[in-house]
Amino acid sequence: MSILTWTWILTGLSFALYIYIAYASRAKSTGDFYAAEQSVPPVLNGMATGADWMSAASFISMAGLISFMGRDGSFYLMGWTGGYVLLAMLFGPYLRKYGKFTIPQFMGDRYYSNSIRVLSLICAIFVSFTYVAGQMRGVGVVFSRFMNVSVNMGVIIGMALVFFYATLGGMKGITYTQVAQYCVLIVAYMVPAIFISMQLTGNPIPQLGMGSAITADGAAMLHDPSTQGKYLLDVLNNIQHDLGFGAYTSGQRPRIDVWFITMSLMIGTAGLPHILIRFFTVPKMRDARSSAGYALLFIALLYTTAPAISVFARTNFIKSIHNVKYVDAPSWFKNWEKTKLVGWQDKNGDGIMQIAKGAVKDPKSANEVTIDRDIMVLANPEIAKLPNWVVGLIGAGGLAAALSTAAGLLLVISAAISHDLMKGILKPNMSDKEELLWARGAAGVAVCIAGLFGIYPPGFVAQVVAFAFGLAAASFFPCILMGIFNKKANKEGALVGMAVGIVFVASYIIYFKFVNPAMNNKDHWWFGISPEGIGTVGAVLNFICMYVVGKFTPEPPQEIQDLVGSLRYPGKLVVPPSAGH
Amino acid sequence: MSVHATKELQAYWKENLVIIMVHLAIWFFVSFFCGIMVVDQLDGYMLGGFPVGFWFANQGSMVTFVILIWTYVYMMNKLDRKYDVHEG
Numbered sequence: 001m002s003i004l005t006w007t008w009i010l011t012g013l014s015f016a017l018y019i020y021i022a023y024a025s026r027a028k029s030t031g032d033f034y035a036a037e038q039s040v041p042p043v044l045n046g047m048a049t050g051a052d053w054m055s056a057a058s059f060i061s062m063a064g065l066i067s068f069m070g071r072d073g074s075f076y077l078m079g080w081t082g083g084y085v086l087l088a089m090l091f092g093p094y095l096r097k098y099g100k101f102t103i104p105q106f107m108g109d110r111y112y113s114n115s116i117r118v119l120s121l122i123c124a125i126f127v128s129f130t131y132v133a134g135q136m137r138g139v140g141v142v143f144s145r146f147m148n149v150s151v152n153m154g155v156i157i158g159m160a161l162v163f164f165y166a167t168l169g170g171m172k173g174i175t176y177t178q179v180a181q182y183c184v185l186i187v188a189y190m191v192p193a194i195f196i197s198m199q200l201t202g203n204p205i206p207q208l209g210m211g212s213a214i215t216a217d218g219a220a221m222l223h224d225p226s227t228q229g230k231y232l233l234d235v236l237n238n239i240q241h242d243l244g245f246g247a248y249t250s251g252q253r254p255r256i257d258v259w260f261i262t263m264s265l266m267i268g269t270a271g272l273p274h275i276l277i278r279f280f281t282v283p284k285m286r287d288a289r290s291s292a293g294y295a296l297l298f299i300a301l302l303y304t305t306a307p308a309i310s311v312f313a314r315t316n317f318i319k320s321i322h323n324v325k326y327v328d329a330p331s332w333f334k335n336w337e338k339t340k341l342v343g344w345q346d347k348n349g350d351g352i353m354q355i356a357k358g359a360v361k362d363p364k365s366a367n368e369v370t371i372d373r374d375i376m377v378l379a380n381p382e383i384a385k386l387p388n389w390v391v392g393l394i395g396a397g398g399l400a401a402a403l404s405t406a407a408g409l410l411l412v413i414s415a416a417i418s419h420d421l422m423k424g425i426l427k428p429n430m431s432d433k434e435e436l437l438w439a440r441g442a443a444g445v446a447v448c449i450a451g452l453f454g455i456y457p458p459g460f461v462a463q464v465v466a467f468a469f470g471l472a473a474a475s476f477f478p479c480i481l482m483g484i485f486n487k488k489a490n491k492e493g494a495l496v497g498m499a500v501g502i503v504f505v506a507s508y509i510i511y512f513k514f515v516n517p518a519m520n521n522k523d524h525w526w527f528g529i530s531p532e533g534i535g536t537v538g539a540v541l542n543f544i545c546m547y548v549v550g551k552f553t554p555e556p557p558q559e560i561q562d563l564v565g566s567l568r569y570p571g572k573l574v575v576p577p578s579a580g581h
Numbered sequence: 582m583s584v585h586a587t588k589e590l591q592a593y594w595k596e597n598l599v600i601i602m603v604h605l606a607i608w609f610f611v612s613f614f615c616g617i618m619v620v621d622q623l624d625g626y627m628l629g630g631f632p633v634g635f636w637f638a639n640q641g642s643m644v645t646f647v648i649l650i651w652t653y654v655y656m657m658n659k660l661d662r663k664y665d666v667h668e669g
Contacts, residue, residue: 071620071635071638071639074616074638074639077638077639077642077643078612078616078638078642078643081642081643081646082608082612082642082646084646084650085604085605085608085646085649085650088650088653088654089601089604089605089650089653090601093657207640208629210630210631211628211629211630211631211636212629212630213630231629231630232630233630233631233632233635234630249624249632249635250621250624251620251621255617255618255620258617259613259617259618262612262613262616262617263613284668285668286654286657286658286661286667286668289650289653289654289657290654292650293647293650293651293653293654296646296647296650297647300643300644300646300647303643304639304640304643304644307639307640565590568590568594568597569590569593569594569666570661570666570667570668
């Protein structure tokens with residue numbers, strides 16, 4: 001069967017599964033809709049968190065991105081996993097003990113202030129929309145590349161599916177669909193990696209394969225017998241060196257910038273509302289701890305495989321294209337040429353493809369081959385000549401990654417509107433049934449807006465992703481941390497801290513990304529810190545403001561200090577009624 | 582569930598804080614220290630086919646993160662029992 005048929009079959013089967021699960025787990029109350037009735041077992045919550053977390057970008061783009069960045073790409077790997085250590089120890093268990101539904105609600109209760117609740121819900125909606133825009137586009141792109149459907153049609157199919165299960169099932173439906181989506185995406189990601197690792201190094205574990213020596217079969221696959229018995233990373237370093245690139249295992253970026261970006265991504269991860277709310281769905285405090293453990297285990301499975309795929313794909317790609325006659329180009333190259341993800345322009349007219357440093361359109365560069373980073377994952381199975389069903393899996397996996405993340409984000413938006421804005425502030429007396437209606441309506445509207453972002457992608461999506469992490473790092477992270485670990489953290493401190501953090505990060509990013517992009521380089525950044533890493537500085541400013549302002553303003557009321565105390569211990573201890581209403 | 586003296590609960594919280602500090606120190610060491618600050622120095626040593634610094638940045642720190650969460654889970658479950666606050 002052809003790749004196209006396999007892709008349709010596998011995608012169709014996975015969609016049917018999602019629809020069945022969504023129907024079987026539809027929500028009956030707001031408790032169901034916001035927090036899956038706090039009854040999700042930790043292992044399943046770990047899988048759902050993994051699917052929630054791993055987006056279209058993680059699945060399709062990350063390995064390719066790293067393959068071009070070499071060791072510098074490690075800030076994505078460490079930054080997007082290290083936050084879970086913080087979640088497990090600093091946030092998850094205590095938020096579960098708090099036991100309500102949304103992050104703005106926690107912020108409003110803990111800092112006894114509706115202004116903070118509103119500020120938080122605006123931040124939560126902004127961060128989530130920023131993120132969801134890329135996901136819907138990702139759905140369309142996967143559809144168009146694998147199934148000969150237009151991008152817009154793909155976005156509409158994805159919207160219809162998410163609309164169905166997010167409005168029907170809320171958190172409950174989303175959670176159980178995400179469990180299935182995790183299984184699909186991890187199989188789709190691991191199978192090609194395992195095959196390629198075996199082919200090149202004889203080691204079935206890609207994480208070890210990337211550090212192993214190349215076998216005789218591997219050398220034959222690379223069309224270079226001299227590589228046999230050498231370490232794969234050494235071979236890649238030599239290839240990079242011959243083509244004029246820096247060694248793959250060394251870094252080019254200033255270390256201070258890598259440090260700040262890693263920190264910003266870590267604390268940003270720990271401050272993202274769609275991840276934080278997953279801890280509300282488990283039965284007990286100790287389940288919140290173990291579900292963070294499962295989540296990171298499941299995430300790390302993909303995140304430790306990604307750098308292996310980067311190394312395999314880059315070596316394979318260069319070895320099978322560089323200095324090869326175009327007429328002898330492998331079939332996958334010609335297939336993907338149609339999608340414009342790879343291209344060749346015979347600049348020196350010798351009919352042979354040459355890869356070198358620099359852009360193809362730069363006349364001074366000898367480079368003749370354009371390579372889109374996404375190709376490293378998308379074409380990987382074809383490059384390794386894997387069976388058609390494996391190639392078909394990649395489409396289903398990419399869709400699972402994009403849809404699961406989109407659904408989790410849409411729920412945050414829906415809950416912020418129905419629970420925090422409507423029930424919390426504008427219409428506190430409405431019934432559970434009416435609130436559920438608002439929640440479903442808000443989810444529906446949010447899906448449509450996200451779909452529009454997918455069909456008419458704003459040009460600034462890539463730029464604003466730095467925003468999502470920077471804002472989460474500078475606003476939520478410090479306030480939630482102090483809210484749990486410092487009983488004396490008060491409303492005034494939190495308000496000033498959040499405002500300063502948000503304004504600082506927003507100004508820095510807007511200045512370098514929009515007002516004066518020509519200055520966006522390390523000579524002009526403060527202390528060499530790029531806009532991607534500035535969230536760390538914003539968080540520090542927020543901490544300082546909270547501390548200093550808190551010293552000169554009244555302590556929080558006793559019942560708030562008691563509430564904070566009660567968050568710290570498991571079991572049915574005396575829990576004072578929540579304040580702030 | 583018995584009612585606990587405040588003093589005992591404070592001791593529980595203090596022990597929790599110490600456990601967190603130790604775990605976060607290791608978290609910082611493997612990623613920010615080994616994976617970034619001294620990565621070039623560590624690259625002078627090899628671990629199989631991996632330069633050591635590169636390994637920490639690409640694999641080692643993530644593997645350590647997973648282990649860290651699970652040792653925290655284990656230690657906290659033990660602490661919950663020691664102070665008799667574990668959930669049924």
